[in-house]
Amino acid sequence: MNQFELERLLNQKLNIAAISDYAPNGLQVEGRAEIHKIVTGVTASQALIDKAVACNADAIIVHHGYFWKNEDPCLRGMKGKRIKTLLVNDINLYAYHLPLDVHPELGNNARLAKLLGIENLRPLESDTLSIPVFGQLAQPVSPADFSQRIERVLKRKPTVCNAEELSQNPPHLIRKIGICTGGGQGYIDLAAAQGCDAFISGEISEQTTHSAREQGIHYFACGHHATERYGVWALGEWLAQEYKLEAEFIDIDNPA
Known part of the structure; x- marks a missing residue:
């Protein structure tokens, strides 16, 4: 599936146009054009990205992505490393916050x-x-x-x-x-x-x-x-069932 077609399907399914949010919903970091393997997880942490790289994923879908309101826009330090890993490995990052809550x-x-x-x-x-x-x-x-x-x-x-x-x-x-x-x-x-x-x-x-x-x-x-594990997990299962995409939920343990 094309990366922008996937975004269109997700945006429509989650009705993002009806919801005002604290971060952009949809495709946040652009990677390769064709998507077959998807990793889903709660937060776009370095650990999740590294897991996605290891399993040769074309895309990551998360609940907590990047570019929050009032966030420092500079791509440096922890944030720079995360995004660099996505870009170097040509992995798409999709994030859905409030639409995936409601x-x-x-x-x-x-x-x-x-x-x-x-x-x-x-x-x-x-x-x-x-x-x-x-x-x-x-x-x-x-x-x-x-x-x-x-x-x-x-x-x-x-x-x-x-x-x-x-x-x-x-x-x-x-x-x-x-x-x-x-x-x-x-x-x-x-x-x-x-x-x-x-x-x-x-x-x-x-x-x-x-x-x-x-x-x-x-x-x-x-x-x-x-x-908040279960919404993005269910979203991946929906994509697998409806569109025959390979979707794997990876749980990065977090005690918070």
């Missing part, structure tokens, strides 16, 4: 919800392209049981803020759950206002603990990387 089928929120058994996802904000979403479990579970489910699925133990630590009237069981993968901890107040029993994101901030305790909502910080 997509109802392939998005990070949607895929994480499916893995955790959270159904009937709806926008947590009034915008239909809301970044945070919420859904429900078929059967309510205790905070301890839900924490164990997260650990089993993501292969990492979440940081848990139990609403029972301070709130006078916390939910004793969890059914309605808000989700925003990655750095979405700031949406916990919106989730509490919308009556969620629990909220999931990747990262946690100092104030998140107080919000959970004082508003009576259970909070699970599951890791930025861990919660």
